[in-house]
Amino acid sequence: MTTVTGNQSVPSSAPIVLETAAVKNWKAPVALGFFAILALLLFGIFGRSGTSTFRLSTDTDFFQIPVIPVDARPASLVTSVVLVLIAAWVTTLVRRARRVPLWVIAVFAVLFLFTFLVWASAGLRSIPVAGLLVGAVGLSVPLIFGALGGVISERVGVVNVAIEGQLLAGAFVSALVASATRVPLLGLLAAMVAGMLVSFVLAAFSIKYFVDQVIVGVVLNVLVIGLTSFLYSTLLSPNQATLNSPERFQRINIPVLSEIPIIGPTLFRQTVIVYIMYVAVVVIWYSLFHTKWGLRLRSSGEHPQAADTVGINVNRTRFWNVSLAGAIAGFGGAYFTLGSVGGFSKEMTAGAGFIALAAVIFGRWDPIRATLAALLFGFATNLQSVLSTIGSPVPSEFMLMLPYVITIFAVAGLVGSVRGPAASGKPYVKG
Amino acid sequence: MTDSHLSPPVGAQPETPPTSRFSGVLREITTGNAVISVLAVVLALVVGGILIALTDPGVKAASGYFFSRPADTLQAIWTSVSGAYVALFQGSIYNFGRPDFATGIKPFTETLSFATPLIAAGLGVALAFRVGLFNIGGRGQMLIAAAAAGWVGYSFDIPFPLHLIVALLAGIAGGALWGGIVGLLKARTGAHEVIVTIMLNYVAYYLIAYLLRTPGLLQAKGSSNPKSPAMKTSAIFPDLFGPNYNITIGFLLVIVATVFVWYLLNRSSLGFKFRAIGENPHAARVAGIDVKNMYVYAMLLSGGLIGLAGANQVQASITTGFGSGIDAGIGFDAITVALLGRSKPWGVFVAGILFGAFKAGGFTMQASQGVPIEIVLVVQSLIVLFIAAPPLVRAVFRLPAPSTVPRTRPSKISGRKAVVTK
Numbered sequence: 105m106t107t108v109t110g111n112q113s114v115p116s117s118a119p120i121v122l123e124t125a126a127v128k129n130w131k132a133p134v135a136l137g138f139f140a141i142l143a144l145l146l147f148g149i150f151g152r153s154g155t156s157t158f159r160l161s162t163d164t165d166f167f168q169i170p171v172i173p174v175d176a177r178p179a180s181l182v183t184s185v186v187l188v189l190i191a192a193w194v195t196t197l198v199r200r201a202r203r204v205p206l207w208v209i210a211v212f213a214v215l216f217l218f219t220f221l222v223w224a225s226a227g228l229r230s231i232p233v234a235g236l237l238v239g240a241v242g243l244s245v246p247l248i249f250g251a252l253g254g255v256i257s258e259r260v261g262v263v264n265v266a267i268e269g270q271l272l273a274g275a276f277v278s279a280l281v282a283s284a285t286r287v288p289l290l291g292l293l294a295a296m297v298a299g300m301l302v303s304f305v306l307a308a309f310s311i312k313y314f315v316d317q318v319i320v321g322v323v324l325n326v327l328v329i330g331l332t333s334f335l336y337s338t339l340l341s342p343n344q345a346t347l348n349s350p351e352r353f354q355r356i357n358i359p360v361l362s363e364i365p366i367i368g369p370t371l372f373r374q375t376v377i378v379y380i381m382y383v384a385v386v387v388i389w390y391s392l393f394h395t396k397w398g399l400r401l402r403s404s405g406e407h408p409q410a411a412d413t414v415g416i417n418v419n420r421t422r423f424w425n426v427s428l429a430g431a432i433a434g435f436g437g438a439y440f441t442l443g444s445v446g447g448f449s450k451e452m453t454a455g456a457g458f459i460a461l462a463a464v465i466f467g468r469w470d471p472i473r474a475t476l477a478a479l480l481f482g483f484a485t486n487l488q489s490v491l492s493t494i495g496s497p498v499p500s501e502f503m504l505m506l507p508y509v510i511t512i513f514a515v516a517g518l519v520g521s522v523r524g525p526a527a528s529g530k531p532y533v534k535g
Numbered sequence: 536m537t538d539s540h541l542s543p544p545v546g547a548q549p550e551t552p553p554t555s556r557f558s559g560v561l562r563e564i565t566t567g568n569a570v571i572s573v574l575a576v577v578l579a580l581v582v583g584g585i586l587i588a589l590t591d592p593g594v595k596a597a598s599g600y601f602f603s604r605p606a607d608t609l610q611a612i613w614t615s616v617s618g619a620y621v622a623l624f625q626g627s628i629y630n631f632g633r634p635d636f637a638t639g640i641k642p643f644t645e646t647l648s649f650a651t652p653l654i655a656a657g658l659g660v661a662l663a664f665r666v667g668l669f670n671i672g673g674r675g676q677m678l679i680a681a682a683a684a685g686w687v688g689y690s691f692d693i694p695f696p697l698h699l700i701v702a703l704l705a706g707i708a709g710g711a712l713w714g715g716i717v718g719l720l721k722a723r724t725g726a727h728e729v730i731v732t733i734m735l736n737y738v739a740y741y742l743i744a745y746l747l748r749t750p751g752l753l754q755a756k757g758s759s760n761p762k763s764p765a766m767k768t769s770a771i772f773p774d775l776f777g778p779n780y781n782i783t784i785g786f787l788l789v790i791v792a793t794v795f796v797w798y799l800l801n802r803s804s805l806g807f808k809f810r811a812i813g814e815n816p817h818a819a820r821v822a823g824i825d826v827k828n829m830y831v832y833a834m835l836l837s838g839g840l841i842g843l844a845g846a847n848q849v850q851a852s853i854t855t856g857f858g859s860g861i862d863a864g865i866g867f868d869a870i871t872v873a874l875l876g877r878s879k880p881w882g883v884f885v886a887g888i889l890f891g892a893f894k895a896g897g898f899t900m901q902a903s904q905g906v907p908i909e910i911v912l913v914v915q916s917l918i919v920l921f922i923a924a925p926p927l928v929r930a931v932f933r934l935p936a937p938s939t940v941p942r943t944r945p946s947k948i949s950g951r952k953a954v955v956t957k
Contacts, residue, residue, distance in 0.1 A: 315923040327916035499745050512726070515720075
């Protein structure tokens with residue numbers, strides 16, 4: 105107590121200035137300002153004139169919503185001015201050292217997108233909004249499964265760069281098994297086993313032999329690419345009819361829900377893989393943060409020594425959860441063959457695993473956010489194909505580039521320095 | 536945190552039972568890194584051989600009557616596997632089917648020419664690894680570099696040695712620029728370099744694809760293909776041993792680059808800072824090293840080395856004009872090369888030549904034996920996996936553990952430190 109009173113006598117000479125942690129992060133206003141001014145100049149002031157139309161319902165919908173026409177110039181001007189206002193508001197928020205709420209950024213993004221679409225489709229055919237979203241979900245499915253696998257694996261403390269390999273193994277094996285047995289469901293199961301096998305190697309090398317996890321992951325990708333391409337050339341390609349023509353899953357319409365405008369066709373007229381994906385996202389999110397399993401998993405990845413102290417077998421937890429992650433990613437790989445394309449082809453995942461990895465980090469190792477990030481990637485990719493079919497003036501390469509550029513901006517500006525699970529990537533040696 | 540699990544605890548050494556000098560040397564040899572590397576290659580080739588045999592149609596036919604005439608199956612296995620590996624050797628090292636040494640050695644020069652960009656890009660990836668950065672952006676950096684070097688190479692009229700140098704420097708600068716963006720973003724905003732490099736790969740790919748298909752930019756005049764004009768001869772790397780061999784001065788440049796990276800990492804103050812950050816960025820910062828700037832420098836250098844690979848692609852490998860696939864997957868191969876070389880300059884050099892040999896031999900194997908070239912990917916990745924896990928190789932070949940003392944449980948004092956602290 106004496107020391108406290110002693111301290112209190114000091115301020116008379118030098119008043120204590122309470123230090124407030126006023127962290128002003130200028131990344132968000134700078135990024136938003138850039139995009140707002142871009143929108144104002146490109147879409148608003150030097151925009152294109154004409155009418156843009158948005159087709160909100162498909163022909164088979166129960167409820168038909170009339171086509172919405174928008175006059176491009178004034179609409180773009182108005183929305184881009186709103187964008188500038190939002191950016192200005194965020195700037196004042198940061199100046200007063202207040203937090204920028206996430207919904208502001210979400211609203212900004214949606215408005216920017218709308219402005220862009222109005223500008224891009226001015227005077228052209230109407231934009232099929234439902235088709236845009238349906239395709240986006242379809243393209244996101246393997247990314248989401250891959251990202252879920254990545255989240256689980258990294259949360260338990262093993263960096264999973266091998267998502268690409270797990271997806272590709274799943275795609276290959278599911279096509280092979282589904283074609284040979286003529287039962288798509290068996291193909292799905294086989295895909296999970298294939299992804300799990302890839303994970304076994306990852307787990308064995310990183311947990312038992314303490315090999316750098318990133319190294320194992322990268323090498324596993326090459327190994328799986330090599331194996332599947334080799335077997336494709338020697339096995340599948342000569343026997344295309346018997347070994348590489350799996351039956352695809354049919355779309356299932358959920359009775360009432362599928363009739364909701366926009367949402368219905370997007371979410372509830374999909375294959376069984378997509379429905380399982382909805383369940384998987386929710387279950388994994390809930391289990392990760394609200395069950396004993398999730399707590400053990402996360403503690404193994406955050407502080408394995410502490411986890412060990414309370415009696416968790418860290419390496420066993422890691423091994424089986426990495427295997428689970430592989431099974432999930434492998435399941436997603438099956439979507440390439442059983443859900444969308446049909447047959448397997450060489451390197452058909454085309455880097456989806458790396459995009460899923462980006463979604464994991466972009467989504468800050470959280471299943472829901474990672475799913476949203478994966479949806480963003482899928483959406484941007486599909487936006488490009490929709491815009492090129494309606495004949496938009498933007499070169500398709502730049503549209504294809506967009507998701508990646510947005511990700512760079514997002515990672516540099518909004519997400520910034522993210523912190524993953526503390527012990528992720530480090531082998532645990534019981535000492 | 537030294538390699539305490541590799542060397543026996545100091546206090547345990549006097550207990551070493553006296554062994555004869557011969558067995559000590561033998562033990563040294565059988566447990567050394569070189570043996571592990573050789574055995575890893577052997578093991579990988581065995582697995583590759585099994586795959587080749589399993590998928591060979593001749594083997595399949597003979598195995599149908601295995602129980603009546605098993606020798607046929609074995610014969611078929613031998614034919615398929617030995618045929619493939621002989622073709623691999625003849626396509627990459629020396630072709631015994633040629634009359635004299637001058638033509639017989641041609642495959643080896645092919646190997647070196649395939650190895651050239653692999654070594655350059657591998658050095659770039661390895662350099663980044665040593666600073667603790669994971670540069671997956673080799674593809675993008677190579678594409679930008681190739682485009683820059685290619686553009687200088689076909690559009691200007693400059694006399695011979697100068698043109699070559701300017702184009703080369705443009706390529707290196709292009710790669711350095713694309714890598715430097717990553718370093719800058721990492722240093723200034725903390726963006727994760729893995730994401731940024733992956734994203735920049737795609738950005739570069741689509742950017743180059745756009746430039747190549749748009750008339751007036753990189754596209755050749757009067758053509759509708761997405762391809763650039765051919766390089767001017769003054770910008771092409773001259774051949775080292777005449778037009779019969781595919782090896783150019785690019786290989787010399789790569790040797791220079793290897794020496795440069797070796798000097799940089801092991802002898803210069805910048806390299807010391809790099810390695811310090813790679814070991815522990817927090818400690819490096821405490822020691823007064825400007826970690827953020829070092830990230831930028833490291834990525835600039837890494838990108839520049841990969842840029843050398845990109846320039847080599849347009850100035851030596853494909854001089855008739857490039858498309859958007861000019862990187863030929865080298866950016867990703869470079870990661871495995873760097874891993875196999877354990878991120879050490881000369882290790883990368885040797886690993887690059889090994890992978891170059893696989894590439895050169897793989898094409899011959901595919902053409903003459905009908906074994907798809909992808910088997911090379913399998914063998915390469917298995918080699919890296921096995922080399923990364925010496926205990927596994929030792930277990931397979933039943934080699935003794937490296938310590939000369941019987942493995943003792945580490946005592947509490949000298950025990951291994953758990954790698955868990957933040």
